[in-house]
Amino acid sequence: MELVENSFQYVNYLWDKKHVETIDGDEVQLLLYRSNILGSDLRITNYGGGNTSCKTIEKDPVTGLPAEVMWVKGSGGDIGTLTREGLSTLYVEKLRSLKAIYRGLAYEDEMVRLFNHCLFDVDSRAPSIDTPLHAFLPFKHIDHLHPDAVIAIAASKQGKAITEELYEGQIAWIPWQRPGFDLGLQLEKALGASPDIRGIMLGGHGLFTWGETSYDCYINSLEVIEKASHYLENAYGRLHPVFGGEKVASLPAQERLNQAASLAPVLRGLVSREAPMIGHFTDDERVLEFINSHDLEKLAPLGTSCPDHFLRTKIRPLVLDLPANVPLSNPLDISKRLEPLFEVYREGYAQYYEDHKRADSPDMRNPNPVIILWPSVGMFSFAKNKQTARVAGEFYINAINVMKGAEAISEYVALPLQEAFDIEYWLLEEAKLQRMPREKPLARKIALITGGAGGIGKAIAQKLLEEGACVFLTDVDETFLAQSVQELDRENTGFAPLDVTRQNAVAEAFSKISLQFGGVDIVVNCAGLAISKPLEETTEKDWEHLQDVIVKGQFNVTKKAVEILKAQGIGGDLINIASKNALVSGPNNVGYGTAKAAQTHMSRLLAAELGPFGIRVNVVNPDAVIEGSRIWEGAWAEGRAKAYGISPEELPGHYAKRTLLNEIIGTRDIANAVFALVGGLLSKSTGNIINVDGGIPGAFVR
Template identity: 50%
Template sequence: MDVVTELLARSHRLGADPRNTNYAGGNTSAKGTATDPVTGRDVELLWVKGSGGDLGTLTAPGLAALRLDRLRALTAVYPGVEREDEMVAAFDYCLHGRGGAAPSIDTAMHGLVGAAHVDHLHPDSGIALACAADGEALTKECFGSAVVWVPWRRPGFQLGLDIAAVREAHPEAVGCVLGGHGITAWGATSEECERNSLHIIRTAERFLTERGKPDPFGPVLEGYEPLPAAERRARAAALAPVVRGLASTDRAQVGHFTDAPEVLDFLARAEHPRLAALGTSCPDHFLRTKVRPLVLDLPPGVPLEEAAARLRELHAAYRTEYAAYYERHAVAGSPAMRGADPAVVLVPGVGMFGFGRDKQTARVAGEFYVNAINVMRGAEAVSSYAPIEESEKFRIEYWELEEAKLRRMPAPRPLAARVALVTGAGSGIGRAIARRLAAEGACVAVADVDGGSAERVAAELGGPDRAVAVTVDVTSEEQIAAAFAAAVLAFGGVDLVVNNAGISISKPLLETTAQDWDRQHAIMARGSFLVSREAARVMTEQRMGGDIVYIASKNGVFAGPNNIAYGATKADQAHQVRLLAAELGEHGIRVNGVNPDGVVRGSGIFAGGWGARRAAVYGVEESELGAYYARRTLLKREVLPEHVANAVFALTGGDLSHTTGLHIPVDAGVAAAFLR
């Protein structure tokens, strides 16, 4: 097995177990030789996981390849710890060939340590020792001379020099514990390095279990016990829009909710306020969770209105305190404050909300805080939790190198951080809308009465970090409420709702039964009303504005034959747009509509029999219906689901921010349906 293949295999094994390292945390490396294409001679190289990426899914392009002779030569020009950040740019001059990942801040650690294989990892057990008040003594007690304590130092070139010196001074050691940070292990072979990494991690786990006290977070606080599962999730769904709105004060954020057992136990214990206030320690943790979380200081049994009011008070205090934290530590040249909202909100008895620019970032923030809870538990079990100093946290949070990473990120898509719920999204127009909104950056709740179709569309859109499926009959108030609850638990809230669910009954007046009329209106007129009402409830609680879009029809304006039930309900929907635009404008909620002509290809309605009946009305073959509709338009073009989706995006993508109460015709020009 070649060096790179061996390194990737080791990385995947280590990254597959969350006990070994957190998502995207740590890095691995291997040294070996390759042919220099210029000289034809062998050259010694370092392959190391580059900036970003995750060990569990690392690929060859995610590695940086550097010439070891040049990397080691940097020690001769190193200007000292006060200017060590300059060395990151110097890594580019050590690269071997083109391509590959950008070298990370930890490159020096891997290149300078005198071992062929190096792992730097962030296991909860190792960080627990690293963040214990007497971590150095505990490390010696746990490992003897096999693992050496290295005091806290911000990641960088000097830390690489420090660990290289440790390796040279302690030839019997297999690795080290980095104060406040994590672990590093090494070996002469990839197998030995992996074995040493796992030895450190598992030995620390056993030490914490065998030596630790049983209740490191203290006794259970009376009244703070977790609510029963159904009640817990119902309360989370009710609070989620409030919490997300607060966390989005500076910029819109996507949310992620978890009621993991570790979170619920932590919040039920007497020591959780003290420990949460100390914040996280490992740089990978607090870069994603911020310096500390916001913690609701009320038991879960208080009325929802009281909990929401208290969250607003605590959020105001959090923002004031965060601004003060920034002012305490900012110096000339510090990046501007990025935002004062929390990334993690803890609600006793209920669970944890994480927030980020997208669902994955929000989910990972929550996962990292679970890591932090495990670290605190381990440290408190054998000692007391003592994270790195606040000033050091600031130096990393507002590190110019981190700022440079943010500047390299691509510009957000138009609907980034927005959450959409589309009814009737399992097929036809609804599926096309869901696809377009997801392509433009939105998270999407794919709602459909056919749960299987909704699941398939959600999977097409990228799975749970991009889309979730919700089964909903829009004639049921209970199912609509459940659908919105599922959406807010998945993504934190809802910003954009598309009323698309519908059926079509095409009959002459004398053949239209009262049952036909009631069914048509129950699904489309009443269903749209119920969906919009629930949407307005969530959006007003979020206080972030929002969009409601009705997929109406040119039939709401145009009086076609044999179409009384369908045409009347579309006219009802059209006027709901006007009525709700007038009512919801004060909350920043815009309500608009789209009036398509008949969409034949890809339409679930037409495939369900409506097409055959309309074709009979017009005296054409059903297969020719789309062409017939196109011929009667001014533009002589057939309307497809994608054209309706384009109109929805035009209304919600940002360019029509001052437009509400509008209906956009998407009918290729039907003069009789011109709006007046």
Template identity: 50%
Template sequence: MTNKTVADLIARSNRLGADKRNTNFAGGNTSAKGTQTDPVTGEDVDLLWVKGSGGDLGTLTESGLAVLRLDRMRALVQSYPGVDREDEMVAAFDYCLHGKGGAAPSIDTAMHGLVDAAHVDHLHPDSGIAIATAADGEALTKDIFGGKVVWVPWRRPGFQLGLDIAAVKEANPQAVGTILGGHGITAWGATSEEAEANSLWIIETAEAYIRDNGRQDPFGAPLPGYGPLPEDQRRARAAALAPVIRGLASTDKPQVGHFTDDPAVLEFLGHESHPRLGALGTSCPDHFLRTKVKPLVLDLPADASIGDSISRLRELHAQYRADYQAYYDRHATHDSPAIRGADPAIVLVPGVGMFSYGANKQTARVAGEFYLNAINVMRGAEAVSSYAPIEESEKFRIEYWALEEAKLARMPKPKSHATRIALVTGAASGIGKAIATRLAAEGACVVIADLDLDSAQAVAGELGGPDVAIGVRADVTSEDQVRAAIDAAVLAFGGLDLVVNNAGLSISKPLLETSEKDWDLQHNVMAKGSFLVSKAAARVLIDQEMGGDIIYISSKNSVFAGPNNIAYSATKADQAHQVRLLAAELGEYGVKVNGINPDGVVRGSGIFAGGWGAKRAAVYGVPEEELGKYYAQRTLLKREVLPENVANAVAVLTSVDMSHTTGLHVPVDAGVAAAFLR
């Protein structure tokens, strides 16, 4: 049962974390001290509840708290070996845990345990970091807050910083918090309400000071030609550049992307100081751990040609990698972790916006949010002073911290389709939905493309929402709508790796009853639709230079001559040959093209539910509800083919285990001898 101290802590944390002006995602930590009965001795014991490593304040629950014996945690002061060995104290926290201990204690645990206050908040508000990164931050702290907030010079998070803040609190009984140089703020209170009020007072007071005393042009004068393009133009330009940029950002390892044209980003890039400030990089440890020490900034005006922009991006990327390697070489020691990759995490394009990258969509999005925080920090610091982030050597000490490396090593092994971006047509139901569901389960980001937008968006929501899947409307017979769906994929997730041509329909009629309209409709949706989707996707795959997969959901009817099925079977044969043709053409770009030939998939199929099932049942002389069983009995394995069986084949064909297979058609028909490939 949750006690009141813990309940108040969680409620306070959630309120503070819900507003990104207070702290960024997974940034900062909060704590409370209280008394609980020890179930072993029956005596009261003083405890510290503190947000554990890697948690997020906005979504914190009790399971995300580390629980420590306060007496044992404070006793570590006696065994503290000094700042050169302070990292050893993190392991020592494990010997202070109460019961099962809850979440893993973070590096900031000492700050919360050693400060003599019942409730402590450590946050990364934009306004607080603006003061913390101002060149004269210490003087500003005194001017803005008087003695109520005390300046603490930059120190890497750890046990010594906890000791420093505890000493400041003891020496300044009137103080309610600190500005941590280059980093953020810490506040405290005797009650949860008082700690939260003090945190918000520091944040709001800093905001008001910057607003009332700051320059109106903190980023300098507007830079001619670098202002925002009209929305339609910048979105189109972003879609054109995104595949190239993602390919560059994935040189060392594949990345998922995120794009934003937030007004704050466009304002920053449209003014003269952005090259200087961009080169200085971010300061708060939580920022640059996700954004790297600095972004890649395209140094061309917004109206530069796409070709010139791409050429320059390639040059700047090569330069960025060389600079990052030099940064690593300048600061690495014999025991430093190996370089983790030299590609940028943030790419800024004037007039267009910001591209951010990570191991998954959430990580990519959060990296962009952190750089947006950094822009706000720079704006505030430049408004009242000048922006002066922590030294490069200190950034390296955090980025290549052994404790950070250990945290990365504890992360679960990536799933088979992690970092892959898939677009599935006809994905709001039946086979398409099963394919999208399986790919998402394997770690892919998925675009649900369907004629029915509401259903597509509902499926995307079922799969996890915008960090996993989005729904878009796409009539595959329309080149414009296909291009728009591909653009939506690129802008949502950074690029494209995998396309499944699944959209289809069928009209079961004998030759003499098949109309020209019947013929054209089926060929437009499946033969033409697959062609349009593959063509639009190929442009992205070629620009990315990362290879990829195109899958056609064809049919056993592409090789099996069944009755009363001329239009459907002919268009499936067309799709089957497209597989061979595109495999031959796109192989030089590392793009694999394969097909899947299912037998009739009755259960969950939109095609069969739409009348096709009744017509096929009539052809074979069986009740419609028995059609699946009928199909199963005519197979060698006597098994009904389900949507999930087709999805399994897609997952296997697009996995690394099939990296050398292209131009193949895989039967998923439980064994139909007449449809054996020859």
């Protein structure tokens, strides 16, 4: 095992014999294991790309006779996370019998519908377009992968000749062809012409390899990819500098992040003119090598080669014509400066659509760029959610790797635009998009919550995540913050320690959310504290502390949030968590009640000021939320109990009995009120107060 493992330099050998022994020869489990370890290495295949299969003999549930069954990754999904539920299970004989009724390239789509008639397990995942590519090859285990090194050869001008020479005839070559039934026939034909080959290279697309066992297939795949990787590594810089050499230098690392954080909301606003988008940023060294090079201008407009790449990234990126060190203190000016560049991109995409559309093509999709390159700084990617935006960036890095390799050994060749269009607007792809689940109410929204580690703040975060938002938590208590984040969806959650009384710390938190998600749409001011004392016991320090955190803190956070919301130009929501005490006069509460009243009136003032920008400002007034609240630990609970002449243990019952509904208020109740204000049904409401107190007449607003 050690000798095999150490023989690979450019891919990860991850086969664990001890783990495989626990699988005990289950071919389907071996397929899943192989798929997962292959998919864990992005040098081997990109997220969601490629597919794997195995063939077994199963008992036909109808006839009781043995039948050959193929288990293959179904439509959608990712081999790195593939489970049994993600497999399509089909009769091999039935699939192969479809060759008798195949009517040619013009009828590819009808064949996909017929795959459903070949299902062995009718409850398995829908078969993908690549199903016949696996069915028409006789091998028990097959991998179809998209390794960058292999695609670099497949997407080079001399790709066929290089493949033949490099692999000494062991890898066959099939010129570019759209995936489908006919491509499966071409694979079968290539194998028939050269029965001793170990794999097939698909021009501009990827690699097929196989083996009689799962392990043989795995090793075959690794060896073919390793050989291509080694060949490219020896070629870099041999004939000419990579990408023609460096044209511009990168900004220092922290300056790159500062500039990217400042520009991200501007870009997000520009790409969100048709629908809001979530962003991702990277200054990966592979990105910088490409965007800083002399060849950027030549290669970026060519577009990507592998279909998986441009389906995720659009056919080409937008390159910013903007100095890396440009001052970004006035984002609105930068937005106006960049708008013409974006309009040229949109017009170019519309022309691409008009030039290549078919009579039955779906309507043109969003014409805004997915990938935006800023020389000297990095790459932004924008999509409908965080995962898709991140993966789009990863795919473009795959495309960069392909261009780098192809240029080192030959000349990079992108797909012809008509071929690219026919895949991007393929009716089968459109049907797949139409089958996608309906987006949640807060999909494409980004929320920042202060006091996010407390009971109310964490409940709000959980609710907004459930409804589809990306959420960024902040809190002054780093320990509680770290614990709270561990309980949440990590892909869509960010966090940063934050003292809301410090403007620099506030600015830093908004920089982090802009880098992670592209900007912000919803800001929930939930940071607070409570001090309950009669007037004569309230110290100047008590008073200043309450005013600083509750009033000044809300001001600091709101001011920075509005700067970003205006830069985006797509509106937004400010939700301030105040208190019933903002409206009701109670004993021993002068400091806290005054701060909450100021917080509430600030909200009304800002609603009036920010309405013309589409920014809504609303208030949620909780009362006596004891569940999970650190405010109720210690002195505050004792102070309120003393004010009412009861023990701290009697407080929950006391508060419930004084309400019209006789209800105890929980953190989830406050979270639901926040969602009511930001979920879309109250999009024309601003300057309002929602009391969540069980019904206290003294707190009625009118």
